[in-house]
Amino acid sequence: MASMKDIAKLAGVSTSTVSHVISKRRYVSEEISERVNKAAKELNYFPSALARSLKMNRTNTIGMLVTNSTNPFFGEVVKGVERHCYEKGYNLILCNTEGDHNRMRESIDTLMQKRVDGLILMCPSLEGEKLESFERSPNIPVVVMDWGTMSFESDKIQDNSLHGGYLAAQHLIEHGHRNIGCITGPMSKYQAQKRFEGFKQALQQADIDLNSQWVDEGNFECDGGYNAMQRILKQDKLPSAVFVCNDMMAMGAINAAHELGITIPEQLSIIGYDDLHIARFMSPALTTIHQPKFRLGKAAVDAILQKLSNADAPHKTVQLEPKLVERKTVRTVVEP
Template sequence: MATMKDIAKRAGVSTSTVSHVINNTRYVSEAIAEKVNQAAKELNYYAPSALARSLKVNRTKTFGMLVTTSTNPFFGEVVKGVERSCYHNGYSLILCNTEGDAERMRASIDTLLQKRVDGLILMCSTLEGERIEGFDRYPDIPVVVMDWGPIDFACDKIQDNSYQGGYLATQHLIDCGHRQIGCISGPLLKQQAQRRFQGFKDALRDAGLTENADWMVEADFECEGGYQGLQAIAASGSLPSAIFAGNDMMAMGAINAANALGIRVPEDLSIMGYDDIHLAKFVSPSLTTIHQPKYRLGQAAVETLLHKLDDPQSDSQTVQLEPTLVVRESVKRV
């Protein structure tokens, strides 16, 4: 019966490289992986099953992830970071979509835990602030929460500094000469929306500017919310010179509404976004926005789970990633 050593000799690589390819425990270039797999095939080598390996090491080399349904590409870009990081670390990812349903979310969590995933990533605001049953039955499975509200179980958190991002966005509008500034916020029940809105208000206050209630609208983090938000502001009878939208989707919806109303962006109205999704640079005008490190968010979640697996007794931590300004064409300098 052929061994990994035999495969290594035929493929002209080290035995450890063969092990990484067969067990998927580390990234190996496609060319080398192909040589190893071809040598294994020629020698009729049969790798032990994933189940057999998991029983031996008491790990399944699998992470589970739950994501809230949304048309926002932001979620997909974060998932890409999670999946790529899993791959480079020899892990598989099971992705569940909650469809915005609290009961489905609970059922998905229970299913993933029963499948003995090595760790769980939660990126859902469906149950923000509510208790989730089930984790106490699986105390050895680490959990990482991304951008969520208050929770009542021990876990690590990965989040962006939403307050700083909201402040940074508004400060850029002020630096560009704008003094009449409105805001289309996300749903203020969600912590990210609250923090970005608070950053917006504090930036106005620090600049000695007055809030105008007619120019502040709460929406839903979707394009339709941004569209309706700008319509509501325009219907108030006056327009600010600039608007900070709580995410890029609402900013793009606002730009669309402006076009429908005959409002030129940025000549008549400047619009600022948040997230820097991939589409932001391709709208017209291209969107000035706050960059949230989406790939790094996903990567940090996986790295945190791996650290917890290596050191189960380590204290829970919060990893905060800092936003940055991306200047494009949707904000006019007055």
């Protein structure tokens, strides 16, 4: 592998001049720069990222951990992170924990060993856990996304799930529904709790009683929505509408309804949450609550960069607001 000394010899300049040209930290005449760059190209020289990181104490790399990168929601958030990293001259190392606690801890240790400049965590399955790696490396900025209580200090980026759940129920109520069910996410998770809480607030304000037989807990995956909807539809009296607390479960719920010959929205209205890219292409297209996934990713990167530029800045929480996206899965109920 060619070195700066090899380039200097071929270009007829000093090693320090080669360093100045490659690093672009000092002015070097156009003629000399051209000679150096030509020599570097002929020798297939590539600057050592490791050497540069040791000298600058920065790697221009951000690590990100997600619970399940196969879920389209995570993929859309990661897209926002990766795009903004690229725009800011940073590389992204992505690790998928698949909800495994040990894998999560090992991934954090690996990223620390790779000297990442900051960490973005999107692993709510570890909410509230103590992570010793952060105690050993307190100067590495950490941003968490959609977590509840944390045992370590960090910036936090989150969707206002309380308001999102409220919007979903309000939309159903405004369309005349009073017999409303809900498929929640795992109630151990902060965002699932908040979406259900917002949902109940809207019903209470409209003086609508919540039938516990129409409430079932899912797992934020398609099979969870499918199984929960099957249980709800076994009741003697059925709801006219169901709020499903994410789009993945909504897809499973709609499938379960179709298997029982229940048409959407003629016999059962459905509203989801997240506004995945595929939601608009479902049949019928899914009415849902839009979560600003790309902006969540961008905000997480910005929080890391701000902390790198000012390590003493206080930790903050950035909350992005959801909004209703009306499509074809909610019908208007006309009172007789």
